[in-house]
Amino acid sequence: MSFISETQLSGYRRRTNMFSADNIVNLNENFYRDKSRPMVFLSHKHDEQEILQGVVAFLKEEGVDVYVDWMDSSMPAYTNAKTAHSLKQKIKIADKFILVATPNAINSKWCNWELGLGDAAKYKEHIALLPINKTYKTFKGAEYLAIYPYIDYEDGSNKYTDGRYIQEGYYVKYILDNRNKRLIPLKRWLKAK
Numbered sequence: 149m150s151f152i153s154e155t156q157l158s159g160y161r162r163r164t165n166m167f168s169a170d171n172i173v174n175l176n177e178n179f180y181r182d183k184s185r186p187m188v189f190l191s192h193k194h195d196e197q198e199i200l201q202g203v204v205a206f207l208k209e210e211g212v213d214v215y216v217d218w219m220d221s222s223m224p225a226y227t228n229a230k231t232a233h234s235l236k237q238k239i240k241i242a243d244k245f246i247l248v249a250t251p252n253a254i255n256s257k258w259c260n261w262e263l264g265l266g267d268a269a270k271y272k273e274h275i276a277l278l279p280i281n282k283t284y285k286t287f288k289g290a291e292y293l294a295i296y297p298y299i300d301y302e303d304g305s306n307k308y309t310d311g312r313y314i315q316e317g318y319y320v321k322y323i324l325d326n327r328n329k330r331l332i333p334l335k336r337w338l339k340a341k
Contacts, residue, residue: 189242
């Protein structure tokens with residue numbers, strides 16, 4: 149599995165004036181939002197706000213709305229059973245589920261719980277990992293993560309099996325049974341219902 153580095157995300161973060169609830173869309177079923185814009189539930193480690201800000205800016209540039217639970221005023225102030233129930237509903241309502249797969253998030257009980265809910269509600273066409281690491285080294289997460297599609301950057305130097313070059317850009321990659329990969333441009337994946 150490849151990844152996006154924190155350095156890459158910092159470029160998106162710098163282009164964002166301020167990180168606030170204004171950058172995030174509420175995910176209530178009856179709440180008005182532009183339903184032509186896909187909605188992404190972002191599962192993440194709460195204490196990684198710089199990373200989160202970069203991811204939100206990155207996804208907003210891709211033309212989607214993003215839901216972040218702790219910026220939702222309808223969520224309980226302290227984690228409890230109501231929090232869990234609300235998160236289940238938000239994941240169901242969202243068009244896509246993305247786990248910001250940092251080493252800390254992979255070790256988080258809440259992120260893994262959310263991933264399980266995302267798996268049940270969105271598997272396999274509407275869920276993806278966004279692997280992020282501090283350096284340009286790959287990291288090994290829990291083995292079960294290998295079943296999920298993941299978001300990765302192609303620099304234009306790799307080829308498809310038919311010899312054509314893969315265009316530069318971000319893709320959602322699915323590992324196939326024969327170990328080949330199916331690539332879908334991220335923007336197209338985000339807009340697919």
